[in-house]
Amino acid sequence: MYNFKKAFTLLLYIAISTATYAQKDSSFVKRISEGTSGQLNMDATYNRPFLQPGKLPIAIGGYLEANTQYASTNGVSDGFSFQFRRTNLFFSSTIAKKIRFFSELEFEDGTKEINMEAAFVDFEFDPLFNFRGGIIVNPIGAFNQNHDGPRWDFIDRPISATTIIPATLSSVGFGFLGKYFVDRWTLGYEAYLTNGFDDKIISNGENRTSLAAGKSNRDKFEESNSGLPMFTGKIAVRNRKIGELGFSYMTGVYNKWKSDGFVLDSKRSLNVIAIDYTASALKNKLNITGEVVKVFVDVPGTYSQTFGSKQFGGFIDIVGAIVQKQMLGWEKSKVNLALRLEYADYNQGKFKETNGNIGDDIWAIVPGIAFRPVGTTVLRFNYRYQRQRDLLGNPPSKTVAFQFGISSYF
Numbered sequence: 582m583y584n585f586k587k588a589f590t591l592l593l594y595i596a597i598s599t600a601t602y603a604q605k606d607s608s609f610v611k612r613i614s615e616g617t618s619g620q621l622n623m624d625a626t627y628n629r630p631f632l633q634p635g636k637l638p639i640a641i642g643g644y645l646e647a648n649t650q651y652a653s654t655n656g657v658s659d660g661f662s663f664q665f666r667r668t669n670l671f672f673s674s675t676i677a678k679k680i681r682f683f684s685e686l687e688f689e690d691g692t693k694e695i696n697m698e699a700a701f702v703d704f705e706f707d708p709l710f711n712f713r714g715g716i717i718v719n720p721i722g723a724f725n726q727n728h729d730g731p732r733w734d735f736i737d738r739p740i741s742a743t744t745i746i747p748a749t750l751s752s753v754g755f756g757f758l759g760k761y762f763v764d765r766w767t768l769g770y771e772a773y774l775t776n777g778f779d780d781k782i783i784s785n786g787e788n789r790t791s792l793a794a795g796k797s798n799r800d801k802f803e804e805s806n807s808g809l810p811m812f813t814g815k816i817a818v819r820n821r822k823i824g825e826l827g828f829s830y831m832t833g834v835y836n837k838w839k840s841d842g843f844v845l846d847s848k849r850s851l852n853v854i855a856i857d858y859t860a861s862a863l864k865n866k867l868n869i870t871g872e873v874v875k876v877f878v879d880v881p882g883t884y885s886q887t888f889g890s891k892q893f894g895g896f897i898d899i900v901g902a903i904v905q906k907q908m909l910g911w912e913k914s915k916v917n918l919a920l921r922l923e924y925a926d927y928n929q930g931k932f933k934e935t936n937g938n939i940g941d942d943i944w945a946i947v948p949g950i951a952f953r954p955v956g957t958t959v960l961r962f963n964y965r966y967q968r969q970r971d972l973l974g975n976p977p978s979k980t981v982a983f984q985f986g987i988s989s990y991f
Contacts, residue, residue: 620767621760621767621769621817621819621825621827622723622726622727622817622825622827622857622859623720623726623758623760623769623771623815623817625726625727625728625729625732626683626699626718626726627673627683629642629671629729629990630642630957630990631671631673638674638675639672639673639674640672640673640674641670641671641672641673642670642671642672642673642990642991643668643669643670643671643990643991644668644669644729644730644731644988644989644990644991645665645667645668645669645730645987645988645989645991646665646666646667646668646730646736646986646987646988647663647664647665647666647986647987647988648663648664648666648736648984648985648986648987649661649662649663649664649984649985649986650662650664650736650982650983650984651982651983652965652980652981652982652983653980653981653982654978654979654980655978655979655980664690664986665690665691666689666690666730667687667688667689667690667730668687668688669685669686669687669688669698669729670685670686671683671684671685671686671699672684672685676702679704679705679706680702680703680704680705681702681703681705682701682702682703683699683700683701683703684697684699684700684701684716685697685698685699685700686698687749696749697716697751697802698716698718698749698751699715699716699717699718699751700715700716701713701714701715701716701717702714702715707759708759708760708761709759709760709761710757710759711757711758711759712755712756712757713755713756713757713758713773714754714755714756715753715755716751716752716753716802717751717752717753717754717755717756717773717775718749718750718751719750719751719752719773719775719813719831720771720773720813720814720815720829721746721750721813721815721829721830721831721853721855721874722742722746722748722827722829722855722857722872722874723827723857723858723859723870723872724738724739724742724746724748724857724872725742725746725748725749725750728742728748728749729990730988731957731958731959731988731989731990733898733959733988734898734900734917734919734949734951734959734961735898735919735921735947735949735961735963736949736961736963736984736986737947737963737965737984739872739896739921739923740894740896740923740924740925740943740945741872741873741874741894741895741896741923741924741925742872742874742896743793744791744793744894744925744927745792745793745874745876745892745893745894745925745927746792746853746855746874747792747793747796750796752773752775752776752777752801752811752813753775753776753801753802754773754774754775754776754810754811755773755774755775756771756772756773756774756775756813757770757771757772757773758770758771758772765820765821765822766818766819766820767818767819767820768816768817768818768819769815769816769817769818769819770814770815770816770817771813771814771815772812772813772814772815773812773813773814774810774811774812775810775811775813776801776802776804776805776806776810776811777801777805777806777807777809777810777811777833777834777835777851778792778795778796778798778806778811778833778835778851779795779798779801779806779807779835779836779837780795780806780835780836780837781794781795781797781798782794782795782835782851782878783878783880783881783884783888788887788888789887789888789889789927789928789941790876790878790880790888790889790890790892790927790928791927792851792853792876795835806835806836806837807833807834807835807836807837807838807848808838808839809833809834809848810833811831811832811833811834812830812831812832812833813829813830813831814829814830814831815827815828815829815830816828816829823860824858824859824860824861824869825857825858825859825860826856826857826858827855827856827857827858828855828856829853829854829855829856829857830852830853830854830855831851831852831853832850832851832852832853833850833851834848834849834850834851835849835850835851835878836848836849846881847879849878849879849880849881850877850878850879851876851877851878851879852876852877852878853874853875853876853877854874854875855872855873855874855875856872856873856874857870857871857872857873858870858871858872859871865902866901866902866905867899867900867901867902868898868899868900868901869897869898869899869900870897870898870900871895871896871897871898872895872896873893873894873895874892874893874894874895875891875892875893876891876892876893877890877891878890878891878892886928886930886932886933886939887928887941887972888928889927889928889929889930889939889941890930891928891929891930892925892926892927892928892929893925893926893929894923894924894925894926895923895924896921896922896923896924897921897922897923898919898920898921899919899920899921900917900918900919900920900951901917901918901919902915902916902917903916903917903918904916908954909954911954911955913955913956914952914953914954914955915952915953916950916951916952916953917950917951917952917953918948918949918950919947919948919949919950919951919961919963920946920947920948920949921945921946921947921948921949922944922945922946922947923944923945923947924942924943924944924945925942925943925944926941926942927941927942927943928940928941928942928972937974938974939972939974940970940971940972940973940974940975941970941971941972942969942970943967943968943969943970944967944968945965945966945967945968946965946966946967947963947964947965947966948963948964949961949962949963949964950962957989957990958987958988958989958990959987959988959989960985960986960987961984961985961986961987961988962983962984962985963982963983963984963985964981964982964983964984965980965981965982965984966979966980966981967979967980967981967982968980
């Protein structure tokens, strides 16, 4: 059961205790933003190429993603298509000393969807104790915050990160963040109270439990559907040689349990636990990124078993540089080989009547090759082999897809 007091107490405890540590051990504290050696996934917001025209007080940047695709499911294909997935624009400005503003605007599928992904102000009191308020990208898993297309050698975003978590997830609220490092170690934390999901988690056209459907509430930037805040927190630790390990947790009430003072239902909670890992080896020629997520949803007993109370998923990306030299006039270009393994189970459990396993899962293998003329631009070719089972566990549908695309910061 969701406990608002517990979440709020945890938020304050993290903020106050880390601030106290900073005062006691300030000699070990440095600003990680001064270099890249101690950057975490939480730094992805500002760790982007920005341009500052002339003497304007604002820096701007952005990226785009476009690709071609030929896919077939069980031998049936809709043919060949061009896809313009998204263009994102981001803006950053230093309002005053230790006060920064950031916003990100996303245009998906041309202009089919226009979303404000982030718009917040940071108050930098101390490297270990900072305040952030506005539209915040929830720190759940690694991909949700570090989702820019040019960073990845894969055209599709991970299945578990988009359909279970779901990326990109942002909410309006406030909270605290900070980090410190000593020797080769970096520790960072984030803790926020924001608006949460709504009843579409279980009342949707997908006929399954879906956090992706529950985040589409257009009123989420104005009010909380449940009248209670959602808590999202993350702690990450990074060693320069070993890599980064992150633990994140999100909890809140999603349903409209009370209206005009009348209690309509019990408070129904959702809980999300995620673990992520990022590492580089061989002088950054080999990169590994992985993430697993577990979701618990309090589903009413009146709903059928098609709506699962537990979901699980994850992915692992392995990317290795096989050529790194001057090519075609670009001095530091490289060719990467990439492999992604991914899985999502939307309904973990067994049928009550037969005790048989519930299906409704999907897995995929995605090998690929990518050419990076510069670090901020990638041309990528992917082959996707995917198998998906229905709720009853019937023989899975098989999907194959050939994809070629580009993604670049600008």
